Amino acid sequence: MAGGIKKFVVGSFDDEKVLFPAVKNVRKAGYKIHDVYTPFPVHGLDHAMGIRETSLHTAGFIYAITGTTTALTFMSWVFTKDWPLNIGGKPNFALPAWIPITFELTVLFSAVGMVLTFCYLCNLAPFVKKHHFHPRATDDLFVMVIECTDKTNDAEVQSFLQTAGAQEINVQEAETGWWIGRYHKEQKLYKEEKGY
């Protein structure tokens, strides 16, 4: 395991209305939010956390054009160079007939590629065990996880979370990475936000 063990302060919230200002205040105080685990997608949370826009769709576009080129080059090579056949009197370079297959390969490449990339970005893979900070994060709690460095005073963070409205607070040590390496979520510092 390449990631290494780190210390985290975990605070659980039971209300979105409390969570949003808490996220803001935690970032304002200069703590690094490792992640916020929610039972359902929360609109605007990614902006509040200052996570940069994902580039998954750019990857998807690249996979898609790879699929398009693969389909077109392969079919044109097969039907015009390698094994030309007369099919229904159509020209060997029968572009309209290839469009459906090209489309399918485009979709297939982008879909499979994006799923794999997504798994990589989220550190998900078969047999990789992820640490759960709170089991109720999949049920009814919003779980905010703050990463500690050696300089962080975790007691201070805990009391900070207390005032921010967290219901349950504890400190956990967890493995963050996996076998290929870690994907650091880039975050904007609160100072860089507009209107700071």
Added chain:
Amino acid sequence: MDHQFQLPGSYKKWTYGLIGAGVIALLYGFIMFHPFAHAGHGENVNSTRFWAVLLQNSVFFLLVVNAAMFFICVTTMAMGGWVVAFRRVSEAISSVVPILGVITFVILMAIVFGDRTDIYHWLDKEAVANDHILNGKKGFLNPMFFSIWSFITIFLWWFLGKKMRSMSLESDKQGTMDYETGKKWIWNNTVWASLYSIVFTLTVASTIPWLWLMSIDAHWYSTMYSWYTFASTFVSGVSLIALYVIYLKNRGQLEYVTEEHLHDLGKFMFAFSIFWTYLWFSQYMLIWYSNQPEETKYFVERIGTATKAGPYKGIFFFNLIINFLCPLLILMKKGTKRNWTMVTVMAVLIIFGHWVDFFQMVMPGTLHEHYSLGFYEFGIGALFVGLIMWGTGRYLSKHSLLARNHPFLKESMIHHT
């Protein structure tokens, strides 16, 4: 919130300028093209041109403004709250349906009862009697059915659209609705929207394109033609809504419309451009693949054969580039869909592209290689654009721009994609 939007002088100037240019073009055509000259096929090219251009423009722009009402109805049925912030804009555009409907009906009747066999081949009684295929279609393609069905169609579009608009306008007077009233109001809207959509299915999505456009090539038929027409006009309709939303936003109106709404309108433009291409391609590919002479005729008239290029080859592929490639590549990025300038550019491009699409649907069967794309064509286009601007502007300056008592207003205000 209660102030009334006043049309700026520049808007009025453009409206009357376009209508003026259009009327000049129409008079020019009326005097120079001998519109009532003998209608034999290919005998009086100018006379054919006069009617063909009127047919193309009136049908295209009528279906475009009608698509604005369909947009309201589908979002109503799908409980789509996000459109409420600019719902009045779509209503305003759809309020042009009766104006263009009457004009289109007059043009269609002039063509049918003026025995314009150069436009609709099936009007030629002698040809129908000696033609096995046309004879078989006689029950559907005859002046009586054509005019009655066209009349019913335009009447129902007007009537059901009017009902949808008046329900929305009445809600302005009532004040904020409580839960029960709001529920009942939404239910009534849903019922009328469903009725409209059923009529829409029976007309735009099936019979009307067959009658008004496909019957130009009376021998030929395609089961995808109506959907193709629908996709063409719907994407133009959504683009027109987007244009008006951006225009009003620029004028400091529509305070609750944000980038999020623009993003979703952009998604509609993107998605329906792809949908249009899907139908374009399916229609083309099946005909190309089976290679039956009576089916390929449609494309031979346009793009020609392998040895001889057809007169519409350039327009045909230009059409594919601006209606498919440009929206695909430009509107794909999230950034462009949220960029007011880019969406404006794309909306204008899409509307123009589908106008060209209708050009290549009408002209090959009527004018063959004698088509032209000049002052008269663009002038008539300007006339209809001016009429749409006039009708839309009239509605916008008469009613509140915000359906402020709509139960879904808040959902629209906090809309987030």
